[in-house]
Amino acid sequence: MSEPPTDPQVGDGYLDLLGGAGDEPAGPVQSLWESGRGSAAYDHAQALVRRLLPAVQQLPGPARRPPSGATVLDVGCGPGNVTAGLGRAVGAAGLAVGLDVSRPMLARAVRAEAADNVAFVRADARELPFRDGTFDVITSIAALQLIPDPTAVLGALVRALAPGGFLAAMVPTPRGGLMEHATKLLGVRGGLSFFDPDETAEILHSHGMNTVHTRRSGTVLWITGRRP
Template sequence: MDTASNQALRRALDLLIDPPVDPDTSKGYLDLLGAGSDAPKNSGTIQKWWASPVGSMLYDRAQLLNRRLLAVTRPPVDWLNIPSGGVVLDVGSGPGNVTAALARAAGLDGLALGIDISEPMLARAVAAEAGRQVGFIRADAQRLPFRDETFDAVNSIAVLQLIPDADAALSEMVRVLRPGRRIAVMVPTVGRGPVRLLSKGGARFFGQDEIGDIFEELGLLRVRTKSVGAIQWVRGQKP
């Protein structure tokens, strides 16, 4: 491990519950799913698409345009209140540009880690964004590999709709968040018209209060939801 991005992965190893004896970083990310996972799988068309080289490339281009045009698709970096030198987690990081934006907010001594299950997405993220303060890990959101109360902020954009056990993923995100720190997730809510067709591809839609209620059940404070069309942000703070 000698490149700049491997410095980030070396720091990431210190945050794991069960660090591997012989870590696989051969593809530029730390692969923790090489031996498989017992987490439930999404076998729908949309996740298959995000797990393919062509699908991940098309998603990467589309999300860049989306984020330029639609403010609601950008992460609430200021609200997350990331301290200088803080450690941030981006769950379902896809092409990794949001992870890199979170790292910039954490300053020169900060660290942002993106986790994803898709190898082509991780390959794109590593090529475009990996560096001294940005690292990527192949892991499942339903079984986060990190120790309790590790992160100064947790962010997840457009991922929970693809996760079979979204409650488990949310509970994991809150578990790894430090007390007093903030979490923000973006999900699609029950929509009208063509957007509903996405459910045929294995993506689910959440009720208006569903994620907010789960946040409260998990003990989060200052739970806020904001919906724009079928896109909803839910934010909360760990006591």
């Protein structure tokens, strides 16, 4: 972790640790999420899906109801709905931090989801700007598949968890014969990574997590684990 900035850039309502220096988007899908139109389309679509299918919002385990006063990180927070929900759950004594690389996504998050105990940070999940052992809960919903080198990112997430901290990540996962092959082929061209449940569990174990679970639910894979 680098040292905190001496002159923090917070003029847009979030702490911008990348300034003009963000990397090129890591593929066509991520380019969309870093554009004004793409982020607006995503925001409208996710709001509709979450209204019609409230179960989509149900985070597993302690991520669903983090204890009051907990410190929580939401990686790839997009328009910030999940971060804000976590902020409500941890209450005034807690803190929910949403982290994303996309300026337009963060602008939407700040506009719609700002609260006294919710903070947004523009940073790359590949270089998490937090000290080891900071967070009681880390969530990442539909974001890890967009990040090159997800293995290294998973390791960084584990290190950022406090002892006893809980990780809940959701990634899309195609399933079923030919369709699976076609989706993976298109996805890889779009800059997406796909997660094998057993491999992912092994990666988390190799980073020191002891209770790891992976669960497919339709076209998504939930990955959860607790740091000893």
